[in-house]
Amino acid sequence: MPPRDIRVEFAGGVELLFDNQKQLDIPISKFHDPSHPAKENLTYTVRDLLQLLKDRYLKQRLELFLQGDNVKPGILVVINDCDWELMGGPDYELEPGDRVVFISTLHGG
Amino acid sequence: MPPRDIRVEFAGGVELLFDNQKQLDIPISKFHDPSHPAKENLTYTVRDLLQLLKDRYLKQRLELFLQGDNVKPGILVVINDCDWELMGGPDYELEPGDRVVFISTLHGG
Amino acid sequence: MEFERVEFGKTYTSPLTPEEVNHYSRQLVLPQFGVEGQIKLKNTSVLLVGAGGLGCSAAIHLAGSGVGQLTIVDHDRIEASNLHRQILYRSEDVGRYKAEVLVERCSRSNPLSRMAPVALCTALTTENCLELVRNHAVILDCTDNVYARYLLNDACVLRGRALVSASALKFDGQLTVYNHQGSVCRRCLFPDPMALQAQSCDDNGVMGPGTQYLCWCFVRHRCTHHAVPGIMGSLQAMEAIKLASGMAVSFAGVQLHYDSLSGSFYRFKLRPRNPDCPVCGDKPSIRTLDDSHLGTNTCWTRQELKAKLDL
Amino acid sequence: MEFERVEFGKTYTSPLTPEEVNHYSRQLVLPQFGVEGQIKLKNTSVLLVGAGGLGCSAAIHLAGSGVGQLTIVDHDRIEASNLHRQILYRSEDVGRYKAEVLVERCSRSNPLSRMAPVALCTALTTENCLELVRNHAVILDCTDNVYARYLLNDACVLRGRALVSASALKFDGQLTVYNHQGSVCRRCLFPDPMALQAQSCDDNGVMGPGTQYLCWCFVRHRCTHHAVPGIMGSLQAMEAIKLASGMAVSFAGVQLHYDSLSGSFYRFKLRPRNPDCPVCGDKPSIRTLDDSHLGTNTCWTRQELKAKLDL
Ligand SMILES: [Zn+2]
Ligand SMILES: [Zn+2]
Numbered sequence: 001m002p003p004r005d006i007r008v009e010f011a012g013g014v015e016l017l018f019d020n021q022k023q024l025d026i027p028i029s030k031f032h033d034p035s036h037p038a039k040e041n042l043t044y045t046v047r048d049l050l051q052l053l054k055d056r057y058l059k060q061r062l063e064l065f066l067q068g069d070n071v072k073p074g075i076l077v078v079i080n081d082c083d084w085e086l087m088g089g090p091d092y093e094l095e096p097g098d099r100v101v102f103i104s105t106l107h108g109g
Numbered sequence: 110m111p112p113r114d115i116r117v118e119f120a121g122g123v124e125l126l127f128d129n130q131k132q133l134d135i136p137i138s139k140f141h142d143p144s145h146p147a148k149e150n151l152t153y154t155v156r157d158l159l160q161l162l163k164d165r166y167l168k169q170r171l172e173l174f175l176q177g178d179n180v181k182p183g184i185l186v187v188i189n190d191c192d193w194e195l196m197g198g199p200d201y202e203l204e205p206g207d208r209v210v211f212i213s214t215l216h217g218g
Numbered sequence: 219m220e221f222e223r224v225e226f227g228k229t230y231t232s233p234l235t236p237e238e239v240n241h242y243s244r245q246l247v248l249p250q251f252g253v254e255g256q257i258k259l260k261n262t263s264v265l266l267v268g269a270g271g272l273g274c275s276a277a278i279h280l281a282g283s284g285v286g287q288l289t290i291v292d293h294d295r296i297e298a299s300n301l302h303r304q305i306l307y308r309s310e311d312v313g314r315y316k317a318e319v320l321v322e323r324c325s326r327s328n329p330l331s332r333m334a335p336v337a338l339c340t341a342l343t344t345e346n347c348l349e350l351v352r353n354h355a356v357i358l359d360c361t362d363n364v365y366a367r368y369l370l371n372d373a374c375v376l377r378g379r380a381l382v383s384a385s386a387l388k389f390d391g392q393l394t395v396y397n398h399q400g401s402v403c404r405r406c407l408f409p410d411p412m413a414l415q416a417q418s419c420d421d422n423g424v425m426g427p428g429t430q431y432l433c434w435c436f437v438r439h440r441c442t443h444h445a446v447p448g449i450m451g452s453l454q455a456m457e458a459i460k461l462a463s464g465m466a467v468s469f470a471g472v473q474l475h476y477d478s479l480s481g482s483f484y485r486f487k488l489r490p491r492n493p494d495c496p497v498c499g500d501k502p503s504i505r506t507l508d509d510s511h512l513g514t515n516t517c518w519t520r521q522e523l524k525a526k527l528d529l
Numbered sequence: 530m531e532f533e534r535v536e537f538g539k540t541y542t543s544p545l546t547p548e549e550v551n552h553y554s555r556q557l558v559l560p561q562f563g564v565e566g567q568i569k570l571k572n573t574s575v576l577l578v579g580a581g582g583l584g585c586s587a588a589i590h591l592a593g594s595g596v597g598q599l600t601i602v603d604h605d606r607i608e609a610s611n612l613h614r615q616i617l618y619r620s621e622d623v624g625r626y627k628a629e630v631l632v633e634r635c636s637r638s639n640p641l642s643r644m645a646p647v648a649l650c651t652a653l654t655t656e657n658c659l660e661l662v663r664n665h666a667v668i669l670d671c672t673d674n675v676y677a678r679y680l681l682n683d684a685c686v687l688r689g690r691a692l693v694s695a696s697a698l699k700f701d702g703q704l705t706v707y708n709h710q711g712s713v714c715r716r717c718l719f720p721d722p723m724a725l726q727a728q729s730c731d732d733n734g735v736m737g738p739g740t741q742y743l744c745w746c747f748v749r750h751r752c753t754h755h756a757v758p759g760i761m762g763s764l765q766a767m768e769a770i771k772l773a774s775g776m777a778v779s780f781a782g783v784q785l786h787y788d789s790l791s792g793s794f795y796r797f798k799l800r801p802r803n804p805d806c807p808v809c810g811d812k813p814s815i816r817t818l819d820d821s822h823l824g825t826n827t828c829w830t831r832q833e834l835k836a837k838l839d840l
Pocket of ligand 2: 713716718802803806809
């Protein structure tokens with residue numbers, strides 16, 4: 001993974017919403033939003049990541065991934081091997097090399 | 110683990126030779142050998158680590174861990190999740206934060 | 219082989235019978251487990267809910283370990299399509315109650331357990347769940363739907379029991395120990411099962427081309443590669459055995475996600491107990507088991523679905 | 530349920546019988562596995578050597594998956610002290626051949642396999658090993674000693690077969706796929722089993738205080754927490770099933786070390802094939818199976834040990 005990128009992974013069925021891709025390396029530059037030139041600061045939060053995924057990567061049924069500006073209940077967000085609740089949730093500021101995993105909770109047996 | 114340390118781990122039975130300890134964090138400073146002042150360069154290899162383990166940490170039956178200046182056949186040495194053969198073996202130069210795991214191959218079933 | 223010679227020179231007055239010593243000798247010599255572990259195990263009662271793929275694997279490993287008393291609850295009967303992943307059932311068992319057959323297999327594999335294993339061929343309900351949980355020390359969630367999982371979760375919180383929960387779908391499996399030494403319960407993570415209900419039906423599989431009319435739920439809920447429940451059930455049993463023998467568990471406050479295709483075992487730390495949790499929080503609103511808190515058994519009632527597929 | 534409705538709108542002329550479609554329906558709908566995977570599996574023959582803790586778990590999962598033909602080799606008979614970790618054997622089986630009983634359990638759990646599983650109640654030897662390996666596509670090493678493991682390794686290299694090898698001792702387990710698409714064989718890592726022989730006896734346990742006269746080998750070789758072989762055997766079966774159904778395996782050139790106490794699954798990359806390897810190297814010195822390359826069955830002959838312990 002190129003050092004400047006954010007490693008994003010999908011598991012437990014979430015990958016089905018992203019063309020069955022389990023892994024995406026997203027360069028920081030992709031976060032720059034030309035329509036918001038004012039947004040000069042180079043820090044982006046997980047909330048921005050959700051927006052980016054919704055706009056550029058999501059292939060199927062938006063409502064299965066997001067609910068408002070949060071992930072849908074049932075999906076755990078894990079940042080560098082920790083539940084994002086431990087990291088400040090959607091406001092966590094991403095750094096190059098971070099690993100963000102979206103895992104759907106399984107109920108089958 | 111303090112950043113300046115080498116993380117050393119034992120598994121598969123090797124820990125029994127080290128007082129049943131599965132994990133040691135060894136500061137680089139511990140490698141300095143007063144009896145060899147000439148050894149000014151600050152780089153230490155896995156061979157030096159074996160020597161240090163033998164002198165300072167090994168509690169039981171030396172011949173179960175080392176054979177000459179190499180590890181005993183049956184023990185795999187893994188550096189940062191790779192077989193040390195991929196990293197240059199005993200001559201690999203240790204860096205702070207490296208993880209070196211000694212794993213005995215199991216034959217039971 | 220008398221006892222002393224096996225042990226590290228320490229003699230134990232052991233309430234284990236010589237027969238048990240021989241039967242468990244391979245575990246007894248393990249210092250971390252030893253005689254104390256086996257005795258604690260022998261005095262522990264375990265409740266295992268769900269006799270499917272997970273339950274078969276977990277139960278047979280638990281029975282083998284010498285757990286004192288094992289109760290298995292499942293209202294389902296064995297169907298032919300279960301056989302490939304419910305490894306202990308045979309074709310001639312089709313039609314019989316799963317719990318009954320599984321108890322039979324377990325008792326024959328370990329006749330030494332202090333009390334014979336018990337089969338309850340009924341569904342887990344808001345009436346019987348609290349009592350069942352209260353009568354057992356260690357609880358295993360081997361069920362396959364949101365309703366039963368939240369029912370068990372609430373009962374374990376209300377009765378102060380740890381809940382060893384595993385799940386499996388397609389090629390993935392998950393494992394964690396809820397409500398143990400301050401670790402989260404299910405509702406700490408997702409308070410409202412109704413939201414999961416809809417989610418669990420759609421989330422795990424998207425309408426494939428050409429099968430629009432077929433709601434995935436009926437097929438997907440049970441489409442799992444057969445070895446995955448076997449793997450997760452044996453890992454689940456390992457945690458339950460450690461819990462029962464007083465050893466530290468590895469997955470309290472930690473979740474394991476296993477992907478059998480890539481062979482990856484992803485472990486991550488879970489948030490602490492949620493003070494606002496509706497059942498285990500500081501001011502819980504849920505104090506009894508009630509269907510209104512639990513959602514339905516499956517997103518579309520099986521009947522409606524079965525009618526559609528005219529199975 | 531006819532076939533088309535289950536599949537993603539594609540119709541398959543499938544050499545799977547309707548009965549098989551129903552039996553394996555849960556796997557068939559998995560796109561990564563699907564009908565092709567099941568058909569390949571149905572046409573694959575598997576050799577499983579060792580019907581102990583690993584073998585019980587691996588065999589029952591393999592049989593359940595629909596593997597075409599399964600041969601189980603083991604010369605041992607069932608002993609009472611096996612029962613706690615060899616989950617499919619019952620007290621009334623004590624004294625019978627393990628391979629025979631295991632084949633019985635497997636065939637009853639999956640009557641559909643193309644050919645009934647076969648039990649060979651003999652030891653693996655330098656005479657029969659090459660032929661056995663040649664007659665099967667996928668080989669599983671579920672044995673418990675250095676001699677058998679190197680014998681199987683050499684035969685697999687000489688006959689060009691992948692070898693799915695697992696092991697378990699005390700609370701640890703290991704898994705890797707040898708000799709597959711350029712991955713190492715056993716001798717690439719440790720060319721001389723004699724060195725391991727002595728090592729495997731001492732290495733895995735040190736003379737404890739007070740039991741000086743007791744050589745550890747006899748006790749240690751078989752002292753394993755019972756759930757660990759069950760876990761490793763089911764993971765081993767998963768790799769074998771992927772191999773047999775033409776899917777990518779996860780542990781070729783990669784080793785898994787599982788520590789059940791800490792619940793950790795450590796995966797690390799192994800060196801590439803060793804060009805100087807005595808059996809799979811560029812100029813191999815080992816071209817036949819011969820005891821002189823293989824060391825002995827156990828560091829102290831069991832008899833000598835049994836006499837010492839007057840068991
Ligand atoms: Zn809670
Ligand atoms: Zn080789």
